Amino acid sequence: MQVVEIISASIGHMMQAEFTALRDCHGNAVLPVDGLTMADWERQTFLATGSLISSSCKAALMLAQHPDSLQEQAYEFGKQIALAYQVCL
Numbered sequence: 001m002q003v004v005e006i007i008s009a010s011i012g013h014m015m016q017a018e019f020t021a022l023r024d025c026h027g028n029a030v031l032p033v034d035g036l037t038m039a040d041w042e043r044q045t046f047l048a049t050g051s052l053i054s055s056s057c058k059a060a061l062m063l064a065q066h067p068d069s070l071q072e073q074a075y076e077f078g079k080q081i082a083l084a085y086q087v088c089l
Contacts, residue, residue: 003059010055017047045086046079054078 021044046054057078061071 003062006055006059006062007052010051013047013051014049017044020044020047042083045083049086050079050082053082 054075055078057074058071061074066074
């Protein structure tokens with residue numbers, strides 16, 4: 001049951017990202033010159049892709065019945081992978 005809740009929450013984050021996206025009316029990524037902080041970028045990236053990747057990593061370890069500490073490390077790993085991927089784009 002927890003796995004379903006985690007994944008459904010991350011899908012909700014993706015939908016939230018669609019409404020708070022840093023994009024113009026044509027769907028192109030836009031970085032506003034004024035007022036955008038690194039924290040804003042990280043939050044948007046997490047909502048758009050990081051939540052699903054990190055939640056999937058955690059859910060996989062939950063299903064394999066690994067300890068909670070390892071599950072949290074997998075979650076953080078997924079988050080960092082999402083941020084690194086976004087930087088590459």
